[in-house]
Amino acid sequence: MEIRDITPDDLDDVIDLRRRAFGPVSESGKEKWRKSVLPALAERRYLGMFDGDRLAASARLRRFTQWWHGRPQPMAAVAGVTVAPEDRGRGVGTGIMRAVIERAAALGDAVSALYPATTAIYRKLGYEHAGARHLIRLPAEALREIRPSGHVKLRRMGPGDAAELISVLHRVHGATRASGPVSYGEDTWNLWLANEDDFLYLADDGYAIYRWKGDDMEVENVVAGSSGTLRALWGLIGSASSVAREVVAAVAPDDPVLWMLRERSKERVTQVRWMFRVLDVAAAVERRGYPAHASCQAVVTVDDPVRGGGTWRLDISGGTGTATPCDEPGVTLSVNGLSALYAGVPSSTLRLSGLMSGDDRYDEALDAAFAAKPYMLDYF
Structure with a gap:
């Protein structure tokens, strides 16, 4: 071969x-x-x-x-x-x-992600479960109660708007300190924005992509940087409630739209799991964002059967981090464990599942530095 x-x-x-x-x-x-x-x-x-x-x-x-x-x-x-x-x-x-x-x-x-058809092969190669695409099913009429709070200019979006859409994503995900969501490159966005079956709307600080799916409405993306834009976009989708029976929407696990619904008790949520892998420890640590208040100095040894692994000293403070090779003793992680930690999985979970062992004095600081609730809105 x-x-x-x-x-x-x-x-x-x-x-x-x-x-x-x-x-x-x-x-x-x-x-x-x-x-x-x-x-x-x-x-x-x-x-x-x-x-x-x-x-x-x-x-x-x-x-x-x-x-x-x-x-x-x-x-x-x-x-x-x-x-x-x-x-x-x-x-x-x-x-x-x-x-x-x-x-x-x-x-x-420095990092990689995938949606697995089966877990075993990818886990063997260092990928670990990190987050999900959360698909919530709501009665369409539930969105009818979301009213615009002011005038928000919305316009229809097309292939020429890819650069502006990407700019919106950078601003909104940065401001909300999001973990996990992704963006295609401009060439791919231009291709997807040409889909004539999709309804595409753009605001100064948000956008929506949705479509009919049988008698239901399917929401691919709603991203907004302000309450006014969020209300305007969801209100636009909810205006189809006189015809649509249900809305199936990809949302963040704590998406603000869920707090705008008047009635909320039982929900039908489907989680499509995705897996994550650190490829380059030093670059991945340096490129990640961290809570500004978190401070962590820890030594981690990573066992990576594909990339080789090694031992690094992590220094995280003021929202940034570095990983420097060293030969000191510390906590031991499989690359699966490091990938899960990077995605916010608590050290207690990693230890009990066998993905982390050794010195436990860094655990609380590592949990604070890598705290995250990762999600994706897009399937690939």
Whole structure:
């Protein structure tokens, strides 16, 4: 087996592999997918494992921005991991994923995330459960009670608005100290904003993307930097309540819209779990945001079977952090454990689950520094 970059000449084989793994692909879907992956080919972000001339597996590294405590950093989003049916159970999936991890690190990404079809293979390679995409189902009429609190200018959005939309995301996620949400690059946003079945609205400090799904309304994104804009966007969606039965919306676990509903007792929430991995300890610590009041000096030893691991002294204060190689004793973490800690999983959980051991004097300080409630609004 040989691993090499996917080229335009391989795309028909990749589509065939995707069809065998995920089901039929429409002609329009194929064309849209081709357009979306071309930048990845140029950036060496699509890998294939070949048995001679036959494509046995493929995986794509999407170039995203991800926020951690309000600070953005590049993130390698792993998507489209496919293995030919005849090659499953032969270690091919593990092989392509090891190559993906090394390629992401070589391209300068310090962290990576993915939505797993199955947990075991990714956990074995250092990915750990970190957060979820929270999909809440509400009666459409529940949104009718959300009234605008003032005049907010909304306009329809299209492909030429990608740069402004990304600017809104940076401002809002930074101001709210968000952890976990992601943004596509401008080229991908321009592609998605051309979807004629979506309703797209933009304000100075927010936007909404939603669509009909049968008799229901499906809300992909609502992001807002002020109460007025939040009310205006949700009120816009709620105006369909005379026709729509229910609204299914991707929201943060403590999304403010949930506190705007007049009635709230039992809720139907589906969590689509995502996994996270630290690829470069020093760069990941330096690029993350932290609570301004948190102060932490700790020594951590990380066991990473793919990237090699090591021991670092963490110094976190004033909202920033550094990781310096050292040879002192301290707390021991698998790379899974470090990835979960980075995403806000408490040290007590990590110790009881066997992902963390050794010196416990740093635990409280580590919990305070890495505190987070990560979520995503987007599926990839």
